[in-house]
Amino acid sequence: MTIALPPQTSSSPPGLQPEGWLRYLSFSLDHKVIGLQYMVAGFFFYLVGGALAGMIRIELASPISDFIGRETYNEVLTLHGTVMIFLWIVPVVNGAFGNYLIPFYVGARDMAFPRLNAVAFWLIPPAGFLLIASYFIGGAAQSGWTAYPPLSLTTPAAGQVVWILSVLLLGGSSIFGGINFIATVLKMRRPGLKMMQLPMYCWAMLGTSILVVLSTPVLAGTLVLLSFDIIAHTGFFNPALGGNAVVYQHLFWFYSHPAVYIMVLPAFGLVSEILPVHARKPLFGYTTMVYSILAIVFLGLIVWAHHMFTSATPPWMRLFFTIATAFIAVPTGIKFFNWLATLWGGKIALNSAMLFSCAFILHFVFGGITGVALAQVPFDIHVHDTYFVVGHFHYVVYGGTVFVIFGSIYHWYPKFTGRMLNEDLGRFHFLITFIGFNLCFAPQHWLGLNGMPRRVAEYDPQFTLVNQISSVGALLMALSTLPFLINVFWSAFSGKVAGDNPWNALTPEWLTTSPPPVENWKGEAPLVTHPYGYGVPPGQIDLKAATGRELWSSGQ
Amino acid sequence: MALVLSGLWIGQNVDILPAAASLNAPIYDQLFRVLFSIGSILFIGIFGLLVFSLIRFRRREGDTGDGVAVEGNLQLEIFWTAIPAVVVLFVGIYSYDIYDRMGGMVPLSDPHSMHGAMMTSQGSDSDVSAVIQASVLGTPPEPSERIWGGIGSGQVSAVSTLPVEVTALQFAFLFHYPQGDITSGELHVQKGQPVELRMEARDVIHAFWVPEFRLKQDIIPGQPTLLSFTPIKAGSYPIICAELCGPYHGGMRSTVVVHEPDEFATWFEKNNTATVAIAPSASTTG
Numbered sequence: 001m002t003i004a005l006p007p008q009t010s011s012s013p014p015g016l017q018p019e020g021w022l023r024y025l026s027f028s029l030d031h032k033v034i035g036l037q038y039m040v041a042g043f044f045f046y047l048v049g050g051a052l053a054g055m056i057r058i059e060l061a062s063p064i065s066d067f068i069g070r071e072t073y074n075e076v077l078t079l080h081g082t083v084m085i086f087l088w089i090v091p092v093v094n095g096a097f098g099n100y101l102i103p104f105y106v107g108a109r110d111m112a113f114p115r116l117n118a119v120a121f122w123l124i125p126p127a128g129f130l131l132i133a134s135y136f137i138g139g140a141a142q143s144g145w146t147a148y149p150p151l152s153l154t155t156p157a158a159g160q161v162v163w164i165l166s167v168l169l170l171g172g173s174s175i176f177g178g179i180n181f182i183a184t185v186l187k188m189r190r191p192g193l194k195m196m197q198l199p200m201y202c203w204a205m206l207g208t209s210i211l212v213v214l215s216t217p218v219l220a221g222t223l224v225l226l227s228f229d230i231i232a233h234t235g236f237f238n239p240a241l242g243g244n245a246v247v248y249q250h251l252f253w254f255y256s257h258p259a260v261y262i263m264v265l266p267a268f269g270l271v272s273e274i275l276p277v278h279a280r281k282p283l284f285g286y287t288t289m290v291y292s293i294l295a296i297v298f299l300g301l302i303v304w305a306h307h308m309f310t311s312a313t314p315p316w317m318r319l320f321f322t323i324a325t326a327f328i329a330v331p332t333g334i335k336f337f338n339w340l341a342t343l344w345g346g347k348i349a350l351n352s353a354m355l356f357s358c359a360f361i362l363h364f365v366f367g368g369i370t371g372v373a374l375a376q377v378p379f380d381i382h383v384h385d386t387y388f389v390v391g392h393f394h395y396v397v398y399g400g401t402v403f404v405i406f407g408s409i410y411h412w413y414p415k416f417t418g419r420m421l422n423e424d425l426g427r428f429h430f431l432i433t434f435i436g437f438n439l440c441f442a443p444q445h446w447l448g449l450n451g452m453p454r455r456v457a458e459y460d461p462q463f464t465l466v467n468q469i470s471s472v473g474a475l476l477m478a479l480s481t482l483p484f485l486i487n488v489f490w491s492a493f494s495g496k497v498a499g500d501n502p503w504n505a506l507t508p509e510w511l512t513t514s515p516p517p518v519e520n521w522k523g524e525a526p527l528v529t530h531p532y533g534y535g536v537p538p539g540q541i542d543l544k545a546a547t548g549r550e551l552w553s554s555g556q
Numbered sequence: 557m558a559l560v561l562s563g564l565w566i567g568q569n570v571d572i573l574p575a576a577a578s579l580n581a582p583i584y585d586q587l588f589r590v591l592f593s594i595g596s597i598l599f600i601g602i603f604g605l606l607v608f609s610l611i612r613f614r615r616r617e618g619d620t621g622d623g624v625a626v627e628g629n630l631q632l633e634i635f636w637t638a639i640p641a642v643v644v645l646f647v648g649i650y651s652y653d654i655y656d657r658m659g660g661m662v663p664l665s666d667p668h669s670m671h672g673a674m675m676t677s678q679g680s681d682s683d684v685s686a687v688i689q690a691s692v693l694g695t696p697p698e699p700s701e702r703i704w705g706g707i708g709s710g711q712v713s714a715v716s717t718l719p720v721e722v723t724a725l726q727f728a729f730l731f732h733y734p735q736g737d738i739t740s741g742e743l744h745v746q747k748g749q750p751v752e753l754r755m756e757a758r759d760v761i762h763a764f765w766v767p768e769f770r771l772k773q774d775i776i777p778g779q780p781t782l783l784s785f786t787p788i789k790a791g792s793y794p795i796i797c798a799e800l801c802g803p804y805h806g807g808m809r810s811t812v813v814v815h816e817p818d819e820f821a822t823w824f825e826k827n828n829t830a831t832v833a834i835a836p837s838a839s840t841t842g
Contacts, residue, residue, distance in 0.1 A: 013684065065806065065807075069803075070803035070804060070806075071803045074800070074802075074803060086663040086788045142802075142803070143800065144800050146800075148760075148761060148799075148800070150759065150760045150761070150777055150798065151760040151761065151802065153800060154759065154760060154802075155802070159559075167778070172775070173561050192667050201783075239777040239778030239779075240777065240778075244778070245761060245776050245777065245778065246776060246779070279613070279623060279624045280615075280621070280622040280627055281622070281624065281625070281626065282626065282627045282629075284626065284627070284628055284629075285627075285628040285629075285632075285633050286627065286632045287626065287628070288628070289636075306579070310763060310772050310773055310774045310798075311774045311776065312774070312776055312779050312781065317651065318655075321652065322648060322652070322745060323648050326644045326647060326648050327641075329640055329644050330637060330640050330641050330644060333557065333636065333637075334633065334636060334637055334640075337632075337636040338633075339604070340605055340606065341626075341629075341632065343609040343610070343613065344607070344613065345563050345613060345624050345626065346609075346611055346623035346624075347613065347614075347615040347616075347619060347621060347622065347623050347624050348609070348610060348613050348614050348615055349614075350610065350614055350615070358606060358610060361606060362602075362603060362606060363600060363604075365598070365603075366599060369594075369595040369599055370595070371600055371648065372591075372595075372644065373595065374592045376647065376648075376651035376655075377651065377655050378583075378587055378651055378652075378654045378658055378770075379584070379587060379588065379591060379651065380585055381769040381770070381771065381772050381773075382584060382772060383769075384772055384798070385763060385765075385772070385798040386797055386798065393562075420606035421608070433562045446572055449572060449573055449574075449767075450572070450573070450767065451574060451767035451794060453765065453767075453794065453797070453798040453806075454798075454800075455800040455805060455806075456804075456805055456806030457806045458806040458807055459792065459806060472637050532627075533625075534622050534623070534625065535622040535623050535624055535625030535626070536621070536622055536623075536624065536625055
């Protein structure tokens, strides 16, 4: 049901904002421009982080430290973690899709605070380049993305201080974004649109933003204290000066465990948007989905010490955090069963967006199962700080979130550009990413169980073969970006014209032109009270199934 | 049902762990099998359901219709809230039991309870720890210092425990036997005899990990830590530092040699006399 309106450039009054492609390099206040700025910048840093990951996998292809120096190796692994988390996943899954979609979903013309929004984005490139530059000027931080003292106090100070500065800027950007999303979802809704009528991604972003606003300041404070320890030789976390290194770990994980939910909750939301459209069915169990997001937000705040079971944690603490962590599986499980029920009985289009989303379900279920196992203290004591945890974590954030990012790009690219991505290339991209990813990270669970610690440049030669398999997988993952990049650039100029609503979707971003005009709609914003109103009622399966849907897609 | 059975079968037959060489390792492996069974059942079930849905409900050529407009089902929701909750609860209680049997639930700084240690911090329990504290770190011992128990501290029977002082520094472990004034770069222990490690870190956080013992304990500067275990299988096993501690972190490895009792006595005698004969400087490190 595509209504092909040619994307007409309206004769809008000349403003101070630049037009054309230049606006993507400007301090634009348009939420769609900012969203795409986040996306492109994030993808650039993804390539940087991927190159760093490649260096790690090359080093680990042989059991001795022979590719890069040991100190360089530690710089590389620190940068890889920091870049991937703070400059790729968090900005893209929150900033990019959040900024692009949330105003549409609430029926607004822009975010609540457009200038704050632009500031939040423009903090990212300088922070990112600062971090990367530190590698070339005097050496980057070497203490891992966790920066545990006393190690972070004894490694070269300049790199560590730059790292702290960069993470503080990125954390600030994240907080600005979080405040903006909360305000937009709560206050900018179109009159008549109720909270329980919002698309699920709004709820996911609301939950995520609450986590951001509650926990990121704790990280900021912690890092400020850590920088005092480095620069002014205070002793907050330095045992030699009477400080306590474990307190840092508590404070760090008080942010950094919720950070995992900051990375996956938006992905949950995006999947909830993609599946109903391509399965042609309503999202199953809307209300329970909302409550499980809220439950994850609450539980996500009280599980941080499960990262510290081998530190000096007292038994009661171990018991409490085991149970709290394991219980996160319940609301998360509800979401996964609901997605499976959404697929069940649908008419599923096996396109790239759907394949990436389904692979996400598979990977995240696997990562969730190993996660519940890791929550059990006796199990964790054996595999903590090993490649088992590396495997688990990448199943959650790469197999989970990054797969969703790709699926979402295939889903929303027609809206961003007005053109479709090539499906054959897309499915090819999916296939190598899927094989490469599983080849790279599944064997790492075995490595961890059998005695390979993480963050090492050299290892027991008995693990050589499995590490080489993992490196081959990493190579495939690196290659898999090529068809994607080719697809994105080629389709931007000569892809099939998409029309306004190529997927025949009901959510509000599809009820305008592709790409949408400044301020989103020509006329009044549409009031969408049933964003997932797909499907025919069970009694009328044989009738022509188009009635309600056509009303939505044509009526504004 | 077939799914559950096959999951159980996989769990019982999984054999991907290294040898079990300490008293708590077989208990750990029991937990691993249970977790593996439950995990396999869940994963195979969901995997099967997903693949079945994608094939069975794929969109046929030329079909532009919608699926059935089912928006939810409260009974189903309750069902799949309750089942995971029960499973998680079971796993939690079971692993608590395992943890207890491994000796993890005894209060810290045994025999004093943790709260006791905190309240009566001035005198009673700080004797030992304060001494260690002073001797190693060179800072004045604070009254509240106490030994942090790692997992396994409950198994120690005071009768025939082998005490070993472990010092972790960049990038090595040093083992000192106070009973015989031996300092060694390798840990030698006797099969069947409980070992009590008193561990200290000199510079940054390290972690003591022996995969075959299924034991890991961070060694944090400023917090002397106790770790005890009982080896049950003779052989040599790697000791691995599991916490990033600097450039040579990957090379910070050692070996624990579990001797048969008579062998151990021989080793102990030999090194003991050697050390005493040479000098006060313990230079027989490996």
